[in-house]
Amino acid sequence: MTTTVEECTDPVALSLWHPVVAVAELNPQEIQTTLLLGYQISYGLRNDGSLGAARQDQPRVELPVRSRYGYLWVCLGEPRGDVFDIPEAEEADRRTLNAASIMVNTSAPRAVENFLDMGHFPFVHGGFLGVEPHTEVVDYEVTIENSEVWARQCLFYQPQAAASASGGQISEYTYRVPHPYCVMLTKSSPTDPSRQDVIGLFIQVMTQERIRAHNFLSVLDEDSSDTVLKRFQQIIFSQDKPILENQYPKLLPLDPRVEVPIRADKSAIAYRRWLSELGLTYSVIPGDQNSTGQATTGQRSL
Amino acid sequence: MSQNHTRDESKTTATNEVEDLSLRWFPIGRSDDAAHRHVHHAKLLGRELAVWRADDDYLNVWENRCLHRGVRLSIGHNDGTELKCIYHGWRYASRTAGCTYIPAHPADAPARTICNRTFPAGERYGLMWTTEQGEGSPPEIPALEAGSPFALRSLPFDAPAALIEEHLDQYQSGGEVTVTELGPHNLLLTSDQASIVFFIQPVDSGESVVHSVLTTAPNPQNELVVLHHHARALTALRDRIETVASRLPEPTPLEPALEQIEPTDLDGQTPPSRDEAELRVTVARKWETGEGIKAFELVPLTGQLPTVQPGAHIDVHLPNGLVRQYSLTNRAGEQEHYVIGVKLEPDSRGGSACLHESVREGDVLAISAPRHNFSLRRDALDTILIAGGIGITPLLSMAETLSQGGHPFTLHYFAQSSSHLAFPDRLEELGDACRTHLGLSPEQTGDQLKDILDSYTTSQHVYICGPGPMLDAARDLAEGHRWPESAVHFEYFKNTTEVDKSAEFTISLARSGVTTTVGAGQSILKVLRDQGIAMPSSCEQGACGTCVVGVIKGEPLHQDVYLKPGERASGERIVTCVSRSLSDELILDI
Ligand code: FES
Numbered sequence: 001m002t003t004t005v006e007e008c009t010d011p012v013a014l015s016l017w018h019p020v021v022a023v024a025e026l027n028p029q030e031i032q033t034t035l036l037l038g039y040q041i042s043y044g045l046r047n048d049g050s051l052g053a054a055r056q057d058q059p060r061v062e063l064p065v066r067s068r069y070g071y072l073w074v075c076l077g078e079p080r081g082d083v084f085d086i087p088e089a090e091e092a093d094r095r096t097l098n099a100a101s102i103m104v105n106t107s108a109p110r111a112v113e114n115f116l117d118m119g120h121f122p123f124v125h126g127g128f129l130g131v132e133p134h135t136e137v138v139d140y141e142v143t144i145e146n147s148e149v150w151a152r153q154c155l156f157y158q159p160q161a162a163a164s165a166s167g168g169q170i171s172e173y174t175y176r177v178p179h180p181y182c183v184m185l186t187k188s189s190p191t192d193p194s195r196q197d198v199i200g201l202f203i204q205v206m207t208q209e210r211i212r213a214h215n216f217l218s219v220l221d222e223d224s225s226d227t228v229l230k231r232f233q234q235i236i237f238s239q240d241k242p243i244l245e246n247q248y249p250k251l252l253p254l255d256p257r258v259e260v261p262i263r264a265d266k267s268a269i270a271y272r273r274w275l276s277e278l279g280l281t282y283s284v285i286p287g288d289q290n291s292t293g294q295a296t297t298g299q300r301s302l
Numbered sequence: 303m304s305q306n307h308t309r310d311e312s313k314t315t316a317t318n319e320v321e322d323l324s325l326r327w328f329p330i331g332r333s334d335d336a337a338h339r340h341v342h343h344a345k346l347l348g349r350e351l352a353v354w355r356a357d358d359d360y361l362n363v364w365e366n367r368c369l370h371r372g373v374r375l376s377i378g379h380n381d382g383t384e385l386k387c388i389y390h391g392w393r394y395a396s397r398t399a400g401c402t403y404i405p406a407h408p409a410d411a412p413a414r415t416i417c418n419r420t421f422p423a424g425e426r427y428g429l430m431w432t433t434e435q436g437e438g439s440p441p442e443i444p445a446l447e448a449g450s451p452f453a454l455r456s457l458p459f460d461a462p463a464a465l466i467e468e469h470l471d472q473y474q475s476g477g478e479v480t481v482t483e484l485g486p487h488n489l490l491l492t493s494d495q496a497s498i499v500f501f502i503q504p505v506d507s508g509e510s511v512v513h514s515v516l517t518t519a520p521n522p523q524n525e526l527v528v529l530h531h532h533a534r535a536l537t538a539l540r541d542r543i544e545t546v547a548s549r550l551p552e553p554t555p556l557e558p559a560l561e562q563i564e565p566t567d568l569d570g571q572t573p574p575s576r577d578e579a580e581l582r583v584t585v586a587r588k589w590e591t592g593e594g595i596k597a598f599e600l601v602p603l604t605g606q607l608p609t610v611q612p613g614a615h616i617d618v619h620l621p622n623g624l625v626r627q628y629s630l631t632n633r634a635g636e637q638e639h640y641v642i643g644v645k646l647e648p649d650s651r652g653g654s655a656c657l658h659e660s661v662r663e664g665d666v667l668a669i670s671a672p673r674h675n676f677s678l679r680r681d682a683l684d685t686i687l688i689a690g691g692i693g694i695t696p697l698l699s700m701a702e703t704l705s706q707g708g709h710p711f712t713l714h715y716f717a718q719s720s721s722h723l724a725f726p727d728r729l730e731e732l733g734d735a736c737r738t739h740l741g742l743s744p745e746q747t748g749d750q751l752k753d754i755l756d757s758y759t760t761s762q763h764v765y766i767c768g769p770g771p772m773l774d775a776a777r778d779l780a781e782g783h784r785w786p787e788s789a790v791h792f793e794y795f796k797n798t799t800e801v802d803k804s805a806e807f808t809i810s811l812a813r814s815g816v817t818t819t820v821g822a823g824q825s826i827l828k829v830l831r832d833q834g835i836a837m838p839s840s841c842e843q844g845a846c847g848t849c850v851v852g853v854i855k856g857e858p859l860h861q862d863v864y865l866k867p868g869e870r871a872s873g874e875r876i877v878t879c880v881s882r883s884l885s886d887e888l889i890l891d892i
């Protein structure tokens with residue numbers, strides 16, 4: 001099927017930094033192309049090590065770029081500030097890597113919500129992040145801090161929480177959404193319980209209904225090989241992918257009357273509200289405060 | 303080739319077509335596409351459908367979207383009575399599509415507003431049918447009614463329904479064909495060789511499925527040849543039509559509207575039903591299911607019965623004006639009828655006697671919607687169910703639900719003798735999981751309970767229902783053997799506490815700001831109702847928990863048997879039909 005892609009006009013989405021590729025996967029002088037918010041862009045690594053990116057329809061206009069946490073970040077408009085900070089990842093003795101960049105036919109906010117969601121562990125990640133009948137999601141704390149969504153004291157029984165885990169445990173996660181299309185969690189490191197491992201999902205929004213999910217890892221594990229660490233994340237994400245591709249509508253509905261949340265979804269409720277307040281329209285079905293009529297599936301990229 | 307069908311050539315727009323067609327019945331697959339324990343995916347007029355058959359053969363046609371997070375239900379699991387969503391394991395009952403269980407909150411009964419959208423379903427001529435907003439049943443086609451209809455293979459076409467209709471006369475059936483339009487997207491084709499009725503299912507604006515039914519079944523020796531012949535003819539027709547369709551501009555896909563849902567509060571609690579006698583049911587069957595125990599099968603006068611969760615009870619309004627509570631024995635997802643078991647109480651004040659003696663098959667009774675104050679968790683590593691006498695009724699619904707879901711459990715059933723066991727056939731089905739303890743003295747019962755509750759292991763739960771003394775004994779034992787309160791669940795038949803109504807006190811209603819007095823002899827419940835608050839209630843003797851409200855300030859005088867000791871001590875909730883206040887004032891969260 002041929003699809004024509006709508007280019008994003010949402011000023012909120014245009015002013016964000018978007019992850020595009022893991023810098024380690026770039027070869028000098030090789031120009032690559034990808035889709036970002038419906039725009040074809042080219043990017044690459046110059047001989048001097050600097051990064052560059054441009055829209056294909058405006059090849060001479062250099063787009064603002066950043067290199068942080070191992071990724072090339074691109075802004076298609078006027079950036080507001082820098083890429084968000086990840087204090088843990090700045091520590092010198094860490095292993096930071098891109099576990100995988102995986103294409104999924106869904107919208108970015110659906111993937112963010114899935115990442116925030118503990119309730120699906122026993123059903124989608126059975127044997128790894130959860131197992132039946134341990135299905136209860138106990139209450140946790142959600143706050144908005146510095147204009148970010150945070151969820152703390154998120155406890156869940158996990159039979160195999162990480163590549164290095166042996167046996168079941170109750171894990172405690174802290175979730176953080178610093179960006180409409182990026183989400184991460186921290187949990188105490190098995191190697192050094194006083195410090196935090198970070199797992200992130202940095203989403204490249206190709207179109208409203210297609211993403212490339214960059215799986216970010218920043219861990220203290222010195223024993224597991226890259227391959228082992230990557231494979232674990234890849235298995236987990238490959239279990240989420242078919243679910244994400246079977247959600248309808250693909251765009252995240254912000255109208256609270258379209259889907260039914262429960263207490264366990266507190267973080268998702270806060271996230272949806274936060275997106276509404278940001279005024280984001282790309283990749284969501286905006287809620288209409290005054291609507292009394294029918295909710296429709298909204299926009300579609302044809 | 304001749305063609306004598308008439309057609310309205312005026313071009314209708316896609317939207318008009320939807321409005322027009324939403325009242326029509328369309329086939330959405332062959333009946334054998336919905337095999338037991340499978341979920342069939344279908345699409346009609348741009349709307350995706352999850353089609354599944356329960357073990358009792360009831361055909362469910364639902365919107366293909368879990369209300370929780372929109373995941374397609376067609377990739378869920380059909381366990382025979384419930385459909386389980388693959389994402390978070392929410393379960394929905396056959397028939398009503400009401401949610402019966404939310405694994406993330408295993409202790410809570412899901413709000414009854416959580417209900418998927420259902421569509422009418424029917425089966426005729428070997429096909430499954432549905433309609434978006436129509437009524438009645440699938441169309442009757444005289445040519446098929448008169449013959450011996452035989453459904454051929456259904457075939458998807460990448461073409462709009464109207465285009466297929468236009469070209470149907472090119473179907474090669476040997477010799478001349480005549481095409482007659484019988485209705486929208488429904489045509490009869492006759493030739494010397496065969497006469498076939500075609501039903502075209504408009505899947506989306508550019509996609510269709512052609513269902514074909516022979517008016518006369520081929521004789522069995524010939525069947526394969528006939529099937530082959532028509533499969534070839536239809537495939538050839540499809541190739542031609544798809545070639546034509548591919549040259550036309552691609553039509554815009556239809557966008558069916560999503561229905562809005564009543565928002566629930568986050569605790570998943572919906573206000574319980576206010577209307578005390580909202581349903582009318584017929585006694586479809588009444589039978590003796592054990593010595594002194596009559597069972598009643600209640601079916602709705604119209605529509606579906608509200609969704610039941612295991613452990614539910616209903617109020618039954620008796621012809622003699624009395625209202626009594628009975629537990630439903632229905633397992634989760636069993637919605638065809640409600641079944642209750644009623645023991646004739648020797649000291650009956652007219653409740654059980656009336657049901658035993660006066661109520662007959664065919665009588666109409668008024669009942670309340672099910673109330674869920676004795677909820678079953680389905681996340682225990684082991685569940686112990688303890689029933690004394692007629693206390694079996696809620697526990698039977700739990701046992702069957704656990705059994706269906708493959709959860710480990712044991713049902714201990716204490717009764718006078720084997721002839722006093724209710725629903726023996728259903729107990730039989732439970733096999734070794736059901737243990738009966740017959741003719742024990744109170745002392746022997748105590749010893750037996752001691753054995754059963756001897757050791758507590760993590761993630762074990764016990765549910766107890768039976769006569770007061772037995773319940774008290776079991777609770778004491780559980781406490782003595784270090785069962786945490788959260789793992790012990792009970793339901794009393796009645797409250798035998800002598801209720802003290804002497805004190806007078808004030809109540810303040812936090813949400814409305816009203817302050818009023820509860821005088822001696824009055825109940826909080828009555829006073830709340832006098833204030834115009836639509837308070838639900840059921841047993842009105844402090845046993846069922848329907849009338850519980852939150853307490854913000856003040857010290858309740860608990861006189862119920864519903865709250866657990868910890869809940870009583872915390873003073874955060876009060877059973878308003880019997881309990882009162884020790885402090886001069888209670889501030890209620892209402
Ligand atoms: S989306 Fe179906 S259970 Fe959550």
Ligand SMILES: [Fe+2]
Nearest residue numbers: 114120124240
């Ligand atoms: Fe997941």
